[in-house]
Amino acid sequence: MVYVGHFAAAVAACHVTAQVLLRSRWTWHLPRAALVCWQAIGLAFGLSAIGLALSAGLSPYAQGTGTALRRFTGDLVGGQLPADLRLHHLALVAIGLGVAAVLLGSTAHSLLTALRSQRRHRDLLDLVARDDPAAPGALVLDHPTAAAYCLPGMRPRVVVSAGTLNLLGRAELAAVLSHERAHAEERHDLVLLPFTALRRALPWLAWVRAAQDAVALLIEMRADDAARQLHDDAPLAAALRRFADAPPRVAPVGALGLADRHLDARLQRLNDAARPPRLRGATTLGVAGLLLALPICLFLS
Amino acid sequence: MRLGDLERAVMDVLWDRSPSAAGGLTVREVADVLAERELAYTTVMTVLDRLAGKGMVEREREGRAWNYRPAASREAYIAQLMLDALDLAGGAEPEPGRSAALVRFARSMSGPEAEVLRSALTDEAADRRR
Numbered sequence: 435m436v437y438v439g440h441f442a443a444a445v446a447a448c449h450v451t452a453q454v455l456l457r458s459r460w461t462w463h464l465p466r467a468a469l470v471c472w473q474a475i476g477l478a479f480g481l482s483a484i485g486l487a488l489s490a491g492l493s494p495y496a497q498g499t500g501t502a503l504r505r506f507t508g509d510l511v512g513g514q515l516p517a518d519l520r521l522h523h524l525a526l527v528a529i530g531l532g533v534a535a536v537l538l539g540s541t542a543h544s545l546l547t548a549l550r551s552q553r554r555h556r557d558l559l560d561l562v563a564r565d566d567p568a569a570p571g572a573l574v575l576d577h578p579t580a581a582a583y584c585l586p587g588m589r590p591r592v593v594v595s596a597g598t599l600n601l602l603g604r605a606e607l608a609a610v611l612s613h614e615r616a617h618a619e620e621r622h623d624l625v626l627l628p629f630t631a632l633r634r635a636l637p638w639l640a641w642v643r644a645a646q647d648a649v650a651l652l653i654e655m656r657a658d659d660a661a662r663q664l665h666d667d668a669p670l671a672a673a674l675r676r677f678a679d680a681p682p683r684v685a686p687v688g689a690l691g692l693a694d695r696h697l698d699a700r701l702q703r704l705n706d707a708a709r710p711p712r713l714r715g716a717t718t719l720g721v722a723g724l725l726l727a728l729p730i731c732l733f734l735s
Numbered sequence: 736m737r738l739g740d741l742e743r744a745v746m747d748v749l750w751d752r753s754p755s756a757a758g759g760l761t762v763r764e765v766a767d768v769l770a771e772r773e774l775a776y777t778t779v780m781t782v783l784d785r786l787a788g789k790g791m792v793e794r795e796r797e798g799r800a801w802n803y804r805p806a807a808s809r810e811a812y813i814a815q816l817m818l819d820a821l822d823l824a825g826g827a828e829p830e831p832g833r834s835a836a837l838v839r840f841a842r843s844m845s846g847p848e849a850e851v852l853r854s855a856l857t858d859e860a861a862d863r864r865r
Contacts, residue, residue, distance in 0.1 A: 551836040555819055557789055560739045561746050562812045577813050581820040582840035595817065610840055617838040626838075653838070677840065 437489040437499050437732060444482035444728045448475050451721060452641045456648055458718070462703045463710040465655040467719055469625055472649050474722035476628050481729035484534045489732070491526030494518045498735025540635035544627055555585055559593065569594050572611055580677060582610050590618035601676050605669040609661045613670070616660030622653040651696050658700055671704045741782045742791075744769060749792060749805045758797060759804030 452475055455461065461468035485499055494516055495502035506527070509515050563573035572592040575581070580597040584590055592614040594607070602610065617623075629646040636642050661670050678697040748768045752760055766779040783803050786792045794801045807815075819837060 548836040551819070555816065555836065557791070558812050558816055561743050561791065562809055562816070575813055575816055575820075577817050579817060579821070581817060583820050584838045585836075586838060593816075593820065595820070613840060614838070622838050623836075657838075673840075 435493055437735075438486065438493065440732055441482050441485040441489050441499075441729065444478060444725065444732075445486060447725055447728075448479040448482060449641060451475055451718075451725060452479075452645055455718065456641065456644050458714070460711040460714045460718075461648075461652060462655060462699065463708065464712070464715040465652040465659060467715040469649065469652050469656065471718050471722040472645060472652070473625070473628070474726040476632060476645070478722075478725040478729055480537050480632070481726075481733065484530050484537070485729050485732055486530070487526050487533060488530030491523045491528075491530060494523060498732070500733050500735055536635050537631070541628065541631040544631040544634060548623065548627070552585060552587055556587070556591070559585065559591060563591075563593060566599070568599055569607060569611065571615075574599065582614060582677075584614040584617040586618055586621060586623040592618065602673055603669070605665065606673040606676070609665040609670040610673050612661040612664045613657045616657040617653070620656070620660075622657065625653060626650060651699060654696060654700060655703060658704070662704075667704050671701060674701050674704070738782070738785075741774075741778070742786055744772070745779065745782050745786065746791065746805065746809075749803060750809050759793075759795065759802035761797075761800045761802055763800070765803070 451471075455468070455471060455475070458468075461471075488503065489499045492499060492502035492506055495505055497505070506515075559573060559575075563575055566572075566574040568574075572594050575593060575595045577595045578597045578600075579595060580601045581595040582593070582598050584592050592611055594610070598610070599607070626646070626649055629642070629649045632642050633646045658670060674697055678701070745765060748765050749760060752764075752768065762776060762780045762783060765783065766774060766776050769779065783792060783794075783801075787794055787803070791806055792803045793806050794803050796802075820839065822837075822839065
């Protein structure tokens with residue numbers, strides 16, 4: 435039962451760390467470190483949730499979860515299960531494997547859905563988008579509404595609409611294009627994917643929803659930072675403000691309201707010249723690393 | 736010439752010529768418009784075949800030849816891309832995987848604009864059924 439206790443503690447620790455991370459503001463100054471923390475927490479949570487049910491089901495073996503799982507598989511193939519392994523133990527093992535299947539299935543589903551819509555989007559772009567000397571290295575869509583985005587992939591494309599070309603000045607546009615190129619180069623779509631999958635699998639878990647939201651914001655902040663390395667802060671802030679103010683805006687629902695809050699947070703951060711709180715970042719990184727090491731060690735035991 | 740460029744050139748022909756030719760264009764007619772590119776008849780046929788496979792063009796048999804026409808207007812495709820870009824493709828609650836397909840700079844879209852884009856798409860769909 436000691437392994438069950440450890441996995442339960444790991445699940446609880448993931449939950450608590452996620453809560454702390456959701457409330458922290460140092461993450462805004464060190465988005466890359468925060469993103470690493472979130473990846474570790476997400477993975478640790480998935481592994482621990484699988485391990486919790488598995489280790490409870492395999493408790494009759496009184497051995498490390500990894501060893502017990504190997505022996506269980508051997509016994510199952512040989513058709514000779516230990517006498518004290520009852521039906522409810524088998525049910526728990528099945529639940530553990532089920533959780534693994536749901537998490538992996540959800541990840542695969544999210545990935546395939548994204549790949550499919552990316553391919554469709556790319557096919558259409560190839561037919562209707564045009565090059566424009568005003569936006570070097572980007573494709574332009576002839577539409578009056580402002581939009582700027584990156585289509586990720588092996589050969590990523592940065593796209594802006596004609597509305598964006600009208601909305602932004604030259605320096606502002608350059609900052610936005612750098613921002614989008616950072617998304618493409620650092621594969622931010624893949625950074626967000628596990629959380630999209632986790633949210634799809636566990637839509638009722640509030641912190642998972644909040645985590646996906648937080649990671650989506652951190653990705654934007656990281657791309658903002660990449661743009662700031664090449665350009666001044668001012669044009670980026672101006673571009674953000676123009677997107678935020680592009681009138682008229684009606685009280686938005688769902689995703690749109692979210693985007694507005696994100697814009698405000700990103701603007702606020704650009705104006706805040708505080709020194710990055712490296713100590714807190716490093717501490718949280720350490721905690722997240724330990725969190726991930728715990729279920730991995732338990733599975734290897 | 737890359738295949739993507741060819742597809743684009745063929746679509747441009749269909750978009751620019753189709754309204755006058757009500758039934759669409761045959762492979763021969765498309766090849767004639769693209770005469771200066773000196774494309775083989777079979778090349779044009781292959782490209783049209785691929786486009787039909789992707790759902791970009793529709794074809795109809797007329798006598799012994801196939802007639803091709805665009806499945807939707809250029810504007811409708813741009814509207815579709817914009818709906819993706821502004822994360823409005825799935826309505827109020829887009830499918831997470833689909834929404835995650837793109838990484839956006841910011842989502843700034845007013846209600847009326849969203850409605851205009853959506854209705855442009857629905858009109859186009861209605862035209863196609865007719």
